[in-house]
Amino acid sequence: MEPRQPPGSAASPDPAGDPAQGSGETGTRMPVEARRKAWRERLATLARQARALPARPDDIDVAVGSVGDREPTDAALLAALREAVLARLTGYGTPESALDAALEDLPGTSGEIALEVVSQCASLVAEAFSMPGLQADAFAFRATDAERRRRGERRAAARAARETREAEERRLKEWESSLVGADAVPSLLGCTRHEADRWIRAGIVPVARRVTVRRGGRTFQEPEFDPAALEALRGEVQGWRDAEQGRRPLQDETHQPARRISNAAVARIAGLDRYAAHFATARSLNRRIVACLGPTNSGKTYFGLSRLAEAESGIALGPLRLLAHEYREALEGRGIPTTLSTGEERILVPGSRHTAATVEMCPFRNPVDVAVIDEVQMLADPERGAAWTAAIMGVPARQVILLGAPDAAPMLQRIAALCGDPIEEVRLERMGPLAAAPAPVPLAEIGRGDAVIAFSRREVFALRAELLRRGRSVAVVYGALGPTVRRAEARRFRDGEAEVLVATDAIGMGLNIGPLRRVVFSALNKYDGKEDRPLTVQEIKQIGGRAGRFGGEHAEGTVAVLAGGGDPRQIARALKAAPEAPEDLRPPVAPDAEIVAAVAAEMGTDSLFGTLRRIERAVLRRDDPNYRLGDLSTQLAIAAAMDGVRELSLLDRWTYAMCPVDERDSGIERLTDWAVEHALGGTVAPPKAGRLPPADRAGQDALQLAERVHRRLVAWRWMALRFPETYRDAEGALAESRRLNEWIEAVLSASPSGRARAVSGGGEMPGRRRGQRRGGGGGPSSQGAPRRRGTAAGRDGRPPQ
Template sequence: MKRSHDWQEQLRALLHCDLKSLYPLAREKSRKLIFYVGPTNSGKTYAAMQKLMAADCGSYLAPLRLLALENYETLKANEIPVSLITGEEEIIDEESAHVCSTIEMANFQIDIDVCVIDEVQMLSDRERGWAWVNAIVGIPAETVILTGSVNALNAIREIAKYLGEELEVVKFRRKNPLEMMEYPIPLKEIPPHTALITFSRSDVLALKNRLSRRHRVSVLYGNLSPEVRREEARRFRMGESDILVATDAIAMGLNLPIETLLFTTDEKFDGISRRPLTPNEVIQIAGRAGRYGHHESGYIGATSRKVLDHITEMFHSPLKSIKPPFQVKATPSQIQQLSEHLGTKNLPKILKFFAENMRFDGPFVAANIGSMIEVSRLIDAKKGLTLEEKYMLSQAPVSTRSPLIKSAFLFYVDSIIKKKVVRYKPSIKLKGTARTELELLKAEDEVKKISLYLWLSFKLPDLFPDTQKAITARTLVNRYCEASLKVKKLLPAKPKPTEKEGRRPGGRRERTPPRRGGGYRGKRGRRR
């Protein structure tokens, strides 16, 4: 009985965590938190980077690899030795005392003067919010500068109160005004320097095909690699294209000379359901218009009256504040200890138990990360992996919706089990440019497969040694994607039905749509 009681007490202690105690180096310092809060185009990130560049040592933590790369280049341009660390690459300057990295690669073991944590409103993100929580709580810097929008202000105050640390709030105002348009603008009348917003890759490419008859068009959407997004943004910035078609991938990370921003829809699919856009989403996207130094004002509108009415209402609505609790991901140590207490190495079960039973001091809750659990189920079906390997692999950048990436990942996992060296091999042959949207999609997925290989080469360099070969291949595939997006029209992924396919069951021809004047026209155009 005593042994059972001791086991229960140990489990109860394990399931209670004071998050700040996991970061002893940060707790040894008298940290100061500074929140640079303001809308898009207010100069808050620029001001934060100036503080970082003036420091003897420090780090910049980015929400995107694209932003880590851009600020790495900014520091280099200012002749500051700097290293770059993302999930896919390390560019180490032995002389550097500054690092730019993606937030998931934050280093909690190095004492620094200044750390800039960008876009802190991301702490509410279902899949990645834990990384911002860890960074805010655990970075061992004398000064921690947070940048973000006003809807994160109460959240940051809550975390600062829990930490017992000083918080200074510095408010920034937008440098030039945004104006809502009174009337919709049809596609035929859109002016240069306009960005059109939609919320799916297929809609972006359909609009590109349609607009390319009259305009030079750049595109931005989430499935494009950071390098291709940069090139598309450069084309728009340099005037090589006059129209930009984008998803909400535009909302973060790119400075673009957009004068007019038009929503083509007021709904999006959020992974669960199709729903109307919220004030936070509309305001974040709208803020990309009217870039300071390029245009005196930014104009926000839509391509239809229905969409314009909803966008106007959301634009003038208050931002919804981010509220606790904030998600915290399990540490490898917690996973190992739970495994021992539960008597199982089944990772999905351990993750589920963690999410349902772990309790934290302060405004935090155990994370239930859907993508991680989905990947862990794939891994757990394999025999021969240690629990540590399973947990590491469950965090790999895997899109299970892509057959190419899913099959590549499972092949890589089998190779890890067999301790077999994996050479990078391309899955596609590149010829000229993509002719169809499907060919372009295959190239985009190949870049993601390369990213997965590079992520594994970072974790397991002995088994995945072709780092340079994969980087070279990524450059070639990115160039192929860039060239393909310059083509005026890509054929749809599904070809149009042939004349034979267009017949009704029974062999009768489908009627063509009615034309002006009424009636239907037969084979030779005579009215019936």
């Protein structure tokens, strides 16, 4: 089949090049551009009105470019748009992939698409692939029937998930409503009040939960008890009395009869209050911890990798896939074969005894000589901190080298004490001076070697547009970019191809951007997903510290703020400030598959949502002196949807709950659809972006589509490593990821002339108004991968870099 050529492509000269435009005179070009703008607006309206025409903004641009008539009718415009859509659909390779994309691209759709529209889209795809009549009819029938079947399965799964969730919530509420206070314990046990109080204090009487009450202006934690559990213990009371009189030792709670639904039993089975003991291999080793702490540009990474390179075996763990690649390259550069392990890819090197990995991929059973864990201040991150706790406590290495900011020291000391490991601190100082600029920097003075830091993708492109307009060449780095593109943009800046780097706070860790003359914040406040707040001292130090490079072109670094973005004295104070320990020094912990399975078995449930809900409520007291529970909100949201896919085991559903998804892109709904297909024994094809416009003509819509599909591919490839029989086309997914990376990089590095200006954004300069909402910046806590709740998120997944 000959591929259909889009109108206005190289294969068909642009008919819109009328004499008025061909003269090259600005005065004669303007009417044509004005007419085309009006045509775009008309076509956008017509596309929304056409129920089954899956047109994208770049299709509209192609269609407008193909119109030769000075006064085209609506029918002529729609015909041109239809041809552009048909041409693009062939770029998906298969009719099935094209149909999936077409249904997603339908404009103005909310909720479920009518089956009639599905049939019409299938017929359009059949036409794009030049199917003969009977074959086209059969394709449309199969597509509609398959969609009807999928919808039935989705509805059944959603109904089952809702029923399960409601049943588990009802079960939990009924149990909680049955709990009694301390006053009821004597009658339930058949003992005196003094005995009951004494045994409660000794931990002999199991506390079901503790509730916060206020009396007389003070807050108390009062225990509540499970009547059924206490009734079962009546026969033990005489033994407790005998033990108090020295006849035999008291039994603690672990020797008492099983109480299948008490919080005490759930907490005991989960064992998160004894989390360090969960890592048997690490506890069996004579581990020694070395905490190498210092500011940015103090040589921490060199210290850690040098120790690792000298070891017979070892592992390097970091927060980003990009960093894992850099560790591997550094070790390979020293002649050390190194395996790579991240959430979405594996590079196995036969015979290697060293591994570079993301933190979430830490192995817990194979001992090594040295482990290096980077960016340990991430322990304080609300979403990913539990992964650092697990890695630091559980990595089976005889020497554990921890790299990070000095702020992390108190929490590291707490973890070492909980593990019973000796800890040595090595403090490093910055190797070059770092100073705060005395005055704000006008945008006109931004020049070669400067990095401008914004806090959203929109700000990045607005700044880029303004700098391009002023004649600067610009590289960009922001959270939605995959690691390959980030490195390519950093290389452009490092090699001098781009004078200025405009980035979100995603550059705060890891990325090798080379020597910076200056780090210039666009503003000294940011929207963090919850509120507009001032930058913290650690954020200013971590990001601003990228300025200057010891022994490099810019030995002395400068940190500044753009004019109108804040008071430079705030930067000066931050750079001089002493390290700030987190408010809560208890390391965050979270359940793993083993704990989830054990708790579910104890509860006698197959509900992942019910299991996680109980873990959230039961496994750690709020006043536990040693640990605090990490954030489980994303896993709970996915579990609530996944529980309806009952053909998948509880642990398979748990695996899905750990997948990095972007909820702003309907990530949980898409993941559930994949799970339904998995449960039915089908296969899940990797997402595709289809045909993309030439890089030098791409607008924001096309760029954001490519970034969105790339994030979906991250999730797909993560699943493919765990369920290869369902997610089979790993090579196709990798090829599409590479294609999108190359195209995105081509767009970002395109000449600022012509259509590339559309990518640069436009409009007023952002980031100057206090109180303005910002989002999606991809800062150090998210590091470019979508946070799971509104940004990945995530695990290595969240974020998987």
